[in-house]
Amino acid sequence: MSSQAFQKVYTKLTNITKATVSLTAQDVGYDEMAVVNGRMAQVVKIMGEQVVLQVFSGTEGIPTNAEVTFLGNPPQVKVSDELAGRFFNAYGHPIDGGPDIEGEIREIGGPSVNPVRREQPSQLIATGIAGIDLNNSLVSGQKIPFFADSDQPYNQVMANVALRAKADKIILGGMGLSNDDYLFFKQVFDNAGALDRIVSFVNTTEDPPVERLLVPDMALTAAEYFAVDKNESVLVLLTDMTLFADALSIVSNRMDQIPSKDSMPGSLYSDLARIYEKAVQFPSGGSITIVAVTTLSGGDITHAIPDNTGYITEGQLFLRRDTDIGKVIVDPFRSLSRLKQLVIGEQTREDHPQVMNAAVRLYADAANARTKLENGFDLTDYDERTLDFAKSYSDKLLAIDVNVNTDTMLEIGWELFAKHFSKAEVGIKKELVDKYWKE
Amino acid sequence: MEKNDKTTGNVSGIIANLVVVDVDGPVGQNEICFIDHGDERLMAEVIKVTGNQAYVQVFESTRGLKPGSKVNFEGHMLEVNLGPGMLSRNYDGLQNDLDKMEGVFLKRGDYTDPLNREKKWNFKPLASKGDEVIAGDWLGEVEENGMPHRIMVPFKLEGTYTVKSVTGEGEYTVDDEIAVIEDKDGNSISVTMVQKWPVKMPIKTYREKPRPFKLLETGVRCIDTLNPITEGGTGFIPGPFGTGKTVLQHAISKQAEADIVIIAACGERANEVVEIFKEFPELDDPRTGKKLIERTTIIANTSNMPVAAREASVYTAMTLGEYYRAMGLKVLLMADSTSRWAQALREMSNRLEELPGPDAFPMDLSAIISNFYSRAGYVYLNNDKTGSITFIGTVSPAGGNLKEPVTENTRKAARCFYGLSQDRADSKRYPAIDPIDSYSKYLEYPELQKSLEKNMGENWLANVLKAKDTLLSGKEADEQINILGDDGVPIDFHERLWKAELIDFVVLQQDAFDKIDASTPLERQKYMLEKVLSIVDTSFEFKNFEQVGDFFKRLINHFKQMNYSEFKSEKFKGFEKELQEMLKEHAVEAKEEQAV
């Protein structure tokens, strides 16, 4: 970013820490951006004339006589239709070798939508993946993360979801993305002929971690442009939010803040909520849906990052390897879509809610049977049948490689019920059993 | 804190929403001030004073704010405006009317009037000239959404006053004078329909606060039947994310027998509030036939709205509740989630660099929580009428671990504990209230026991206890079966387990999204409990343990069909009859009469 003419240049730092520099300066606004010897920085504290700047890429090698100029504005991004098909870094600068874009300058991290101006999310998003569509249907305007261990193919699943979701625009916010994954996204979107619908803001593992903090706001400000100004349905992909939260903890740690659980800052909940709550259905028809990734360590969802995320998002999609079938599945126990009841049985077939619940209940019975088996007890006939059912259910419906429509998923459900159980064991409303049971 | 000259100051420091102000005069703790920022005025509250520096928490984003900005202190704490017209309104945590704000996005510094100043209300006098009155006494009333809304002697007035005049029946705006009262020195005070009150102070214009003694019907079986809450009672719902806290609270607020429902959406999802906005205007209040929204006020300070206002939101909600209670109404207050309120306190305490308590929460968290809960309660007003605030808060324990400061401190303050269990939620046993760990201390109150006996019959309490025992016995049997195996225990253990499962599936589990099952009136709860207990009391004969499970699963299936059917409809009776037949298959002595 070039400094404008007549801008005051400061050259005397009074204090340097790992993450911040301080100087005496006047007329500086909170949150304002600055440049310190060519590095981007932001005002994080003002005490009298002492201004503390957080330098995104760290302060290594910064001398006390470094040149500091203030840009007079908070972080911004240029928005216009020219964003489509382009790749940018965390500051919104092109990284795809293309030209700078023309557009309107907008502050990122802008105000929240007035809750009374929101519409209730109501449009089903079909993905073909039964672990999602059958058990955890997505709705436009929803915010939902994948919870996955780092060795699971979450980016692939997310790319599939994105391409099948029929969104007008897809905005990728990549944080700490490995170069391979960055190229992966570029390639899938390209192959699908979807590049013109996609905007990417990417911070890779090669970039300074603290820069990641800007990525979600960049992506979401661009999303608001398309959703509000153009009334488009926008799908925002944020991966990996765990690395975003790690960057938050780096900053708060370097600024000597008192950490709360898992050395995360006490404001983690609010910091994450500010981002996820940008998901919205606007009355004018535009919408922002957020699908994110939160990587777990060893499946531990009690860690502060997934825990706070779960309290904010409208459910989560939990990926797990099912060793019985040798595939990754969307775990029906730990997964949840809280908005599903707005659409299932209404935009999908009437038997959807009951089939979904019955299958999960029987799958839970299978889990109990498995515990018995592991403890060396004899299994009853019912136990055996639940185990058989669980295996087919996992393979035919839960696995992430499933790609069928919702009616077919329900049909498969009824087939499995009839194959393994009696009507009473399934415990579904009689009217529905009468109508759909496969003799 | 009344002052003549207003104190002013200048911003000298900014760290996120904590701002340091150099002041030129006296300031009070919790005093409200406004910071000039261009054309905007940012509202803030004093939270600490050292020397001539006031530390204020700003209820807005401080982006772009510069040192030197002018600050005006208001001479009072955070106040709400109390008057007719608050029902069906959607406020933010500072009582700004959200519907009055322009545009799709919230604008910083946009403060809107919580009341409608033009609307005329039909006022009817209740007091007469010469009456001696004190704060909270009723001077007159207007009708708000079909409910009597009493116009009271302002709560801030101390001592006794004499009514000099009360306006006759007629149409008035909230700002018109409706009465003049006189203090003992002969000073006249003009009273309108509006008064202000600082939210952090409890309104105590009642005569007496007895222990709660009356059940508050919620239609949720595992509350009403097993662990009832009372009019004026307190309860809390802790549970890991996604276990059903919000769904349960919404169910209670739709169904509970209350005159007024106030919902504080405190730091949670905006879409959940939208759900209320959309649903409540459609749903009928079963008791009045009016729409639910007419008895409801929503305080929406969702997670993306300013953190400091989130802290204020629960107090704003409680103050509105106390105002309606003073009119002799039954208020139900819900806060979702009180953990977000505690976190707002934590964020500020950390910025102030206070010595942290457990998990970095402020040291006085426990006192703050219990002070808040103590504002609920059943009261006798000075005119012998009664009113109540029943308060139920959710708690979102970090990592789902109930041994964390907010849960532990709330446990000390609230009398009912509705703990949601991850296991039950995972196996979709909703509502996921753990039947063994949860409790209602009110069940031990002789006052409540007496009233239950009167309204629910002599056997009710014994039946409730029997249901609890059966659940516990089933759990023990289940543990043994898990250790010793299905074959390793007598068949009797399976029967115990399945009798508990019967109660679990028929009484505890309730589908919040089914039209009929969602809400169960007490009469139906009683009928079903007795029905289920009659089976628990029956001795059965089984050849092997597999028969037990098969048989009970069929029973449960039939019972569930009953739960899904209109009470005592043909369908309902049909299933009941088939059930009766089914029982004969294994019953040793078919007991026809009801459980003891």
Ligand SMILES: Nc1ncnc2c1ncn2[C@@H]1O[C@H](COP(=O)(O)OP(=O)(O)OP(=O)(O)O)[C@@H](O)[C@H]1O
């Ligand atoms: N009584 C119920 N009947 C059917 N489904 C339920 C019930 N209670 C909860 N659920 C399911 O669980 C989901 C999560 O419930 P809810 O939003 O109330 O959780 P929560 O405890 O408030 O979570 P959080 O702490 O994250 O806000 C709901 O969207 C719904 O799918």
Ligand SMILES: [Mg+2]
């Ligand atoms: Mg909730």
